[in-house]
Amino acid sequence: MKTQLRLPFYLAWQYIRRGRKWTFFLTLFMMSVAFINLIFVSSLFAGIIDGTNKQIINTMTGDYYITPNDGQDYILDKGRSLDLVATIDGVTGESARTQVPARMGYKNIRGSWQILAINTDDEKLVSNVADKMTSGVFLEPLDLDQIIIGRQIAGGDNVEENAFSFKGAKVGEKVTLTFDGFTKEFTIKGIFATKFVEADNRAFITEAALTKLIPATADVATTIAIKTDKSADKNIIDEIKALGIDGKVFSWEEAAGLMKSVAESFKSINALVSIVGILIAAVTIFIIIYVDIVNKRKQIGILRAIGIKSYIIIFSYVILAAVYAVAGVILGTVLFFAAIVPYFQAHPFVLPICDAVLVLSQLDYIARAEAIMWVSVISGLIPAALTTRTKILDAILGR
């Protein structure tokens, strides 16, 4: 029995070793294409979701953020709070943002947008707005009458919310901020475009400018955005809460809002597309392996005629199919990570909300590799089992 169990492996190895190389490599290529098709679609959707999430984190909230306690307008003791947060392992940046209580005007247009006062150096550690300037430059710490505005505020051609914007404000032009009782003129120093509509509906001035106008805001903030790296503890929210800061702590996901629903929708679509992809891969793989085994019908008949038991023959083809699957997955993985992923990193999918690259989670990769394995094994099993059930002479004589 022990010797018999080695026979399927021996047969499968000889089929691979001495079978037609062209057929083997063509089968392998088809398997790898089927696998790439599965992981490509999945990683594209994951890339869009990941890109959107990164937009929220990098332009809006950071990985975590602190807001005032219920019933309060501000987080008090801003400086102390920032110092405390900085002591937590894994925190790589923090930025206190203070809502500027003013309406903004440009020529004869007036409106309420979110205007935030920031420490420009801190902000650069938390958000990427400084890197998204489409005209002009980012603020310097001591800019007292300069402002940067988002693309949705500046307006112009192809701006999504142009109707509610300044309809084409440009760098160097003046805007006014009207506070309770006084007005201050600011020069547009830069216009930024993050591709995230909500983020581009904001304007920034320096905290120095706000403090000069309203000294009482010197040590308060309306939000503290926190950026972390991989070394941060999973329970970092509890750690921040334990610091005794005057505010509530949230993760970025709680600020995702509509994008959370969009991400969920993408996940559902991804699941559906993946099922269809697996079905297509299953049919393709089944046909490839079925044709291969049907062509060996005579050989299977001969093996049975000389006394090789059916289960050994079936098992040998199952092993062969599994080898095709493993080799196809390996080849597909190499092609995917060595060619396709780098290509899309260099040339991302340009979407209205983000530039998406391919992102493949370990779980998705394993699930799809497993799907290819199972489909291949079944594709080897069924035709081999059917062929071993036909009459020996019919198989050999091709009847």
Place this chain on the structure above:
Amino acid sequence: MLMPIIQAEKISKTYHSGGVDIRALKDISLAIGAGDFIMITGRNGSGKSTLLHQLALLDTPDSGEVIIDNKKTIRLSEGLRMDFRLSSLGYIFQEYALIAELTAIENVMLPAMMLETSKKAKKKAAELLDKVGLQNKHHRLPSQLSGGEQQKVAIARSLVNSPRIIFADEPTANLDTVAAKEILNIFKTLNEKDGITIIMVTHEPEELEFASRLINLSDGRIS
């Protein structure tokens, strides 16, 4: 006649082809003794190969019984028939029926690997290939061998599990005269020296002299 090693009792076989029933064998009864060298002859379509297939347990008759070594075989499961073929019967096809991906020695050792270790099977296969005159061709693929050499590999394979009976279906039909004679001499040696029962289908008159007994079929009956 020597003690029967195979008996056929009223075996019949009908094929259905193109909507027509073809009665290939009609109530055939025969007994073959251990150590016989039987040649089954007859015209094309007389039922020679069909009879051989039934006796070698490659096919099942519609009625009747095939008894091998006093064992009734018709109602045996396919698994047991396969065991029987593996350990007691050797079969040689007209078209050699070698596995294209295996070398001569690998083809021969394959049935032996069902019963013993690959090391022992390989040793046995090498001895048998030497015995049929393929000393230097153990590692050739079937495509690298002549028709006569391929048939010798098939003979070696049929012998590897030391069967008591060898069935051969027109084993020389695709060979030239010299190769055909070589094959027949191998059969003669196996029969005379090793006492193996040979049952062979042929329609070459010059081969009949090798047989100890002839069975002539005509229209599915022994004539």
